[in-house]
Amino acid sequence: MTRGAKTLGVAFPVVWVIVTLLLPYALLLVQSFWRLKAGVITHEFTFDNYRRLFGTPVYPHTILYSAGVAARVTVASLLLAYPLAYLLAFKVGRHKQLMYMAVIIPLWVSYLVRAYGWKIILGTNGILNGLLMAVGLTHAPLGIFLYNRAAVVLALTHIYTPFALMPIYAVLESIPASLKEASQDLYGSRWRTFVHVTLPLSFPGVMAGCTFAFVLSMGDFIAPQLLGGSDSALMVSNLVWSLFGVAYNWPLGAAVSVVMLLLTLGLLWLASRLEARWNYTGARVGAPAATA
Amino acid sequence: MRWSTALWVWGALVFVFIYTPLAVVVLYSFHTGTIIAWPLELGTLKWYGVLAHDRGMIAAVWASLKLAILAVVIALLVGVPGAFVLDRAEFPGKAAFRQLVLLPLILPGIITGVALLSYFSFLHVSLSSGYPVIPGWPVVIGHGAALTSIVVTQVFARLQRVDRALEEASADLYANDWRTFWLVTLPTIRTAVLGAALLVFTLSLDEIAVTFFLIGRQNTLPLEIWGLLRRGITPEVNAVATLIFAVSLVIIVWWARLMRDPHST
Numbered sequence: 001m002t003r004g005a006k007t008l009g010v011a012f013p014v015v016w017v018i019v020t021l022l023l024p025y026a027l028l029l030v031q032s033f034w035r036l037k038a039g040v041i042t043h044e045f046t047f048d049n050y051r052r053l054f055g056t057p058v059y060p061h062t063i064l065y066s067a068g069v070a071a072r073v074t075v076a077s078l079l080l081a082y083p084l085a086y087l088l089a090f091k092v093g094r095h096k097q098l099m100y101m102a103v104i105i106p107l108w109v110s111y112l113v114r115a116y117g118w119k120i121i122l123g124t125n126g127i128l129n130g131l132l133m134a135v136g137l138t139h140a141p142l143g144i145f146l147y148n149r150a151a152v153v154l155a156l157t158h159i160y161t162p163f164a165l166m167p168i169y170a171v172l173e174s175i176p177a178s179l180k181e182a183s184q185d186l187y188g189s190r191w192r193t194f195v196h197v198t199l200p201l202s203f204p205g206v207m208a209g210c211t212f213a214f215v216l217s218m219g220d221f222i223a224p225q226l227l228g229g230s231d232s233a234l235m236v237s238n239l240v241w242s243l244f245g246v247a248y249n250w251p252l253g254a255a256v257s258v259v260m261l262l263l264t265l266g267l268l269w270l271a272s273r274l275e276a277r278w279n280y281t282g283a284r285v286g287a288p289a290a291t292a
Numbered sequence: 293m294r295w296s297t298a299l300w301v302w303g304a305l306v307f308v309f310i311y312t313p314l315a316v317v318v319l320y321s322f323h324t325g326t327i328i329a330w331p332l333e334l335g336t337l338k339w340y341g342v343l344a345h346d347r348g349m350i351a352a353v354w355a356s357l358k359l360a361i362l363a364v365v366i367a368l369l370v371g372v373p374g375a376f377v378l379d380r381a382e383f384p385g386k387a388a389f390r391q392l393v394l395l396p397l398i399l400p401g402i403i404t405g406v407a408l409l410s411y412f413s414f415l416h417v418s419l420s421s422g423y424p425v426i427p428g429w430p431v432v433i434g435h436g437a438a439l440t441s442i443v444v445t446q447v448f449a450r451l452q453r454v455d456r457a458l459e460e461a462s463a464d465l466y467a468n469d470w471r472t473f474w475l476v477t478l479p480t481i482r483t484a485v486l487g488a489a490l491l492v493f494t495l496s497l498d499e500i501a502v503t504f505f506l507i508g509r510q511n512t513l514p515l516e517i518w519g520l521l522r523r524g525i526t527p528e529v530n531a532v533a534t535l536i537f538a539v540s541l542v543i544i545v546w547w548a549r550l551m552r553d554p555h556s557t
Contacts, residue, residue, distance in 0.1 A: 009373050009376065009377070010373075010377050010381045010383060012370070012373055013370050013371075013373045013374035013377055013389075013393075013440075014377065014383075014385075014389055016370045016374075016437075016440070017370075017374070017389060017392050017393050017437075017440070020408075020433055020436070020437035021392055021393070021395060021396065021404075021437055022392055023411060024404075024407040024408045024410065024411035024437075025395070025407050027407065027410050027411050027414055028403075028406065028407040028410055031410050031414075080306045080309065081306075083299055083302045083303060083306070084302070084303045084306045084307075086299065087299055087300065087302075087303040088303075091296070091299065091300070097552065101548050102307070103307075103310065105541070105544055105545075105548075106310055106311070106314065108491070108494050108495070108498075108540060108544045109314070109498075109536075109537055109540045109541060109544070110498050110514070110533065110536045110537060110540060111498055111500065111514075112498070112500065112514050112517055112518065112521075112533070113313075113314065113317050113533040113536060113537055114313055114314065116313075116317060116521060116525075116529065116533060117312070117313025117314060117316045117317045118313055119521075119525060120313075120316050120317065120320055120328055120525070121312070121313060121316055123328075125327065125328070125329035125330060126329075126330060127316065127330050127332075129330065130329075130330025130331060131330075158309065158310065158313060161306070161309075161310065162310065190295070191295075212398075215398065215399075215400065216400060218400065219399070219400020219401070219402055219403065220400065221402055221501070222500055222501065222518075225522075226521060226522075237400060237402050240402055240403075240406060241402065244406050244409065244505065250410060253406060254406070254410065257402075257403050257406050257407070260400065260403060261399065261403055264398070264399055264400070264403075268398060
């Protein structure tokens with residue numbers, strides 16, 4: 001290859017990433033300092049958007065509310081994913097690969113289908129109500145299952161559990177059997193071996209899984225709109241959605257997005273620091289979607 | 293012993309939890325009633341018939357397919373050289389390049405969506421430009437930009453495991469760089485490239501968050517379904533969801549086999 005061809009090979013992807021990613025994200029930042037005058041975006045510098053964002057209780061509230069939803073989803077995903085990852089890594093023998101694929105296949109299968117399934121299960125005429133009436137627990141269908149925060153948390157947990165599982169499984173897999181054997185040779189019970197050996201060694205995976213579940217569920221706007229009813233309006237991503245849509249206030253929407261972006265990057269940075277500190281096994285657990 | 297039993301029961305329950313909503317959607321696509329309600333009455337294919345005559349849905353399928361193919365082309369054109377850059381090139385700002393290319397994978401889609409919407413609006417590019425040949429340039433570029441990260445990570449992971457001695461051997465035998473690339477390097481990353489293309493294709497078919505902000509006149513399939521869902525639910529949605537499920541499953545199983553193939557490097 002000539003020198004020119006090589007330079008082109010480097011320049012092309014770099015330029016593409018600058019033009020299609022760096023500039024759009026940068027413009028979002030710039031736009032968050034622009035002023036909206038009588039419904040028209042003007043390129044005048046102002047702090048008004050941020051002043052309004054932090055000065056009006058409703059905006060910080062949506063961020064906290066979303067973080068609350070994301071925290072619930074994270075804890076639930078972890079409780080579901082960790083035991084299953086442990087099972088796959090240590091207890092399942094021959095069909096390990098197949099079972100692992102079975103857990104993560106839904107990740108790549110229609111998001112909308114997964115969220116929509118819950119609507120059929122939880123709805124007034126849904127399966128849950130049907131079952132409850134069939135066993136006589138209630139006589140009339142209940143409307144309490146759908147269109148609230150619990151439904152959103154349930155669906156998001158369903159969507160992001162395989163996500164949380166991937167890095168946890170990767171780390172558990174990489175723990176050398178000799179470490180557990182050493183603990184057992186020293187008369188550590190199974191439980192003590194788990195608490196003092198396996199669990200601490202799996203922290204980097206847990207950290208990565210939690211970060212992804214938290215960040216992605218906090219930024220989700222589709223499941224909340226489908227299943228959250230009026231509660232979905234309280235999600236920060238829905239606020240962005242409406243500011244860039246019907247409410248038509250792009251600069252304010254950009255400011256909210258920038259706050260979300262910084263929160264996300266901050267969390268990722270923190271997680272990578274903690275991961276590095278706890279990483280005894282040398283396993284690479286970052287970007288689980290990429291290593292699927 | 294009791295602990296281990298509890299673990300197996302828990303694992304089985306998680307499997308049930310993961311697959312129940314999918315099973316429900318598929319089963320209700322054969323529901324004879326007009327509204328989706330309990331009890332389930334299996335035994336009709338009429339909703340697939342309704343689907344076959346839904347012009348809006350068919351147009352959306354074509355738009356989604358075109359979009360997914362273009363996204364694959366762009367993601368490969370940029371992602372494969374991008375992976376080589378990460379593996380082999382040294383230049384100032386390389387770390388920043390790596391972070392940036394992975395960003396759409398990690399950030400909530402809505403942020404990438406509104407950033408690109410603002411960008412195209414600022415550049416005065418109409419969301420319908422290129423329509424009706426393609427669904428619109430902004431959405432095509434948006435998918436390409438967001439999904440390049442998939443190709444980069446997949447191909448980069450493979451390159452890290454490639455034995456560079458093979459390339460050196462080729463050079464020692466007086467093959468020039470191009471011949472080495474075509475005859476040695478490319479065959480070793482072939483399955484990774486194909487696998488990444490399959491992933492990008494399925495992810496593009498399913499993408500909503502970025503698409504939602506960049507779409508012009510013509511809806512993609514997920515957005516068309518999204519519109520139906522917001523108006524109320526009919527078994528037709530289940531029929532189309534079942535088809536999407538089946539197609540994604542075939543592609544993913546193909547991908548998984550490709551990745552497990554012991555003959556691939």
